[in-house]
Amino acid sequence: MNPAETARLEKIAVDPKTGLMSPAFVGQPAEVIASLTGISVPPETNIIIAEQEGVGPDYPLSGEVLAPILAFYVREDLKSAIKKDLYGS
Secondary structure, eight states: OOHHHHHHHHHHHBOTTTOOBOTTTTTOOHHHHHHHHTOOOOTTOOOEEEEOSOOSTTSGGGSOOOSSEEEEOOOSSHHHHHHHHHHOO
């Protein structure tokens, strides 16, 4: 997904007060999730990939996601990925 689609999904798929997935999204196929979010995906899409910049409450899709939504991270190298994502620095 592009950043606008990711932001739209985060706003409706995850309850900002609890940080938990909305029951309407839990266990749903990727095509249903896309439809609920207003995102177009090719038929038979199996997974939705959302690039994230970090982990924690400010990044709702970085937590437990009970749906075929995958948080994706891009880092310079393994060392920076471990430092940033595991230790929050």
